[in-house]
Amino acid sequence: MGVRMKDIARDLGVSVITISKVLRNHPDVGDETRGRVLARVKELGYRPNLAARSLVTGRTYLVGLVVPDLLHPFFAEIAKSLSAALRKHGYYLIVSSSEEDPDLEEQEINQLLERGLDTLIIASCRSTVDLFFRIEKQNTPYVLIDRALPGLSTNFVGIDDEAVGMVATRHLIDIGCKRIAHIRGPETSPGIRRMEGYKRALAQGGLKIIEDYIIAEPKGDVETRQRGAEAMRQLLSLKTRPDGIFCFNDPLAMGAMNYALDQGLRIPEDIAVIGCGNLHYDDALSVPLSSVNQHSRRIGEEAARIALAIINSKIPPKIESVILQPELVARRSTQRHSAKQATSRARARG
Amino acid sequence: MGVRMKDIARDLGVSVITISKVLRNHPDVGDETRGRVLARVKELGYRPNLAARSLVTGRTYLVGLVVPDLLHPFFAEIAKSLSAALRKHGYYLIVSSSEEDPDLEEQEINQLLERGLDTLIIASCRSTVDLFFRIEKQNTPYVLIDRALPGLSTNFVGIDDEAVGMVATRHLIDIGCKRIAHIRGPETSPGIRRMEGYKRALAQGGLKIIEDYIIAEPKGDVETRQRGAEAMRQLLSLKTRPDGIFCFNDPLAMGAMNYALDQGLRIPEDIAVIGCGNLHYDDALSVPLSSVNQHSRRIGEEAARIALAIINSKIPPKIESVILQPELVARRSTQRHSAKQATSRARARG
DNA sequence: TAGCTTAACGGTATCGTTAACTCTATCGAA
């Protein structure tokens, strides 16, 4: 196809090895020779054949990413920052979406392993660890992100999900909510830990934990927002309805808010709502939604850093765990004490 | 590392070639031998080394995708469906984001070419064709998506952007708008053609084209929504303000809507607004936004089909151009009259 | 001058797979 080392070597009257050394910055080459080689390399537009290089070095220069949903802005942003960070070091990212389906996730991971990767980065929707033991057997290093797995001590980058639950719930307490409900997420580590944070904040705030106020994410093959609406329906049918709701994520919160608004309730006057994710359209909603920032970009960057560290060290480096702290983003949906602003848009909604 | 063909061959007392033939479904193998090989392959968990395969076949089994913005749901969905479609055929997708920057795009493309790809799929933010001539010289086939380039006859998959402009504008006419404005997108083919469609629909509807009603996308390093708000500000400062607005995309429309609402205007009563993209949060906005569906999933699938066709044909296949037709999604932001009136008008128009 | 170190370069084997042949039975038809 293109021009090979061999061509340049013949051209310059040196050996192929010398070319190879120049390109890899090996010291065993004289300055004059190095200069001639580099000039010719540029002139001929030589590009190394990575397949050949892979074959002998055993590296593929590829990193795989498996996430539950590539369309979710949180994961999309992770993918983007990860890809950019890897690219800077000559590595490329292959992405994969598991659609929150453990079986599909396994299939995707197997396909990626078959492809041959230097590292695998996974936000797993699985609750068991067996698959990961198998990955370890295959000698492909991996980094978990977002979702930790109990009983698996491995590299991890994510947010402190208990703190997420605490920050959000404490904010609701701070604005004066007394009956705070929680719409849960899936039964993965973020879902569990955010609920724990919610409970802990309630306890610290001197509020009782009411089991009826904790709604499991409704099942069914419908959009997340519809599940949020269904959860809100359940909450509103209770004898004493809550006055504040912490939702596992923003789409759930959107669904819940819209259902409440449709029922004629006012947000935040009747019910305050806070989500998590700080999605980029949160402030354009009918009622701008308070949320908790998850630092998706940082997660991608840290995951890239760890991945490269693993790849570049001969011996397995020590296991790293990066836990980021969440950040409250307060908007109108929890703005309990200034009813002034809730005018023009509320009217337009009609 | 893992288990190789050699191991299986030694194990079974046959030659490596036979294993290779079995794995490639070559006919020159007896059924009994084939069975024994497959059984052992499965038992030992053999995975082919793609680097070695690449070296001899000259294929990398990788397809590259370059889009202006990976976080934009339109492109995210294309990436997702493309990746899934390719995976079914043993190909993998590497994604790249150019951030609407032509220079960065060139850099990303060069990096991807260096990596070695079987095909490149590009939604280009460039307006010149020179880069693509260079790509052609490098012998990497490519497919353009979403944005066509004038003077470049090549494989293309996208939507009929003139039809987008016509469908949206005609809808505004149908609901009774008389003074229809347009907030433009970037100066790429979709931006230009949608405006042409807008003008053509106005002409067909017997409305005058008023240059003041055509607002170029405001510049500046701000979010798209803020640009939409700024455009709306300009429109509202006109002596006679428009009563309907077709926006190049949904984020622009969101910004425009929110600005109008904040100014105390009612949507759709005072101004009807329609965007394009049918983003998945359109119906959760303060006023659910009418839009035009761009069939992003189909675009990804068609691009994958063409890419695979190119890869699998020895001779370059004939150039394909797939133009999808847009689809109106009417929501509250254009719900001017009762449904009855709207349909009768549409019927009257023929 | 012998012996040693160091800089600069080259030879050879190898990575795991496939393409393009070649070889050898077996079988049926002439």
Add this chain to the structure above:
DNA sequence: TTCGATAGAGTTAACGATACCGTTAAGCTA
């Protein structure tokens, strides 16, 4: 019987790069 066709296997030679080790020449020390 003999010939050729055919099915099923194997032989050989790449593919393009790197690792490992060896070689050479120059410079230095004693």
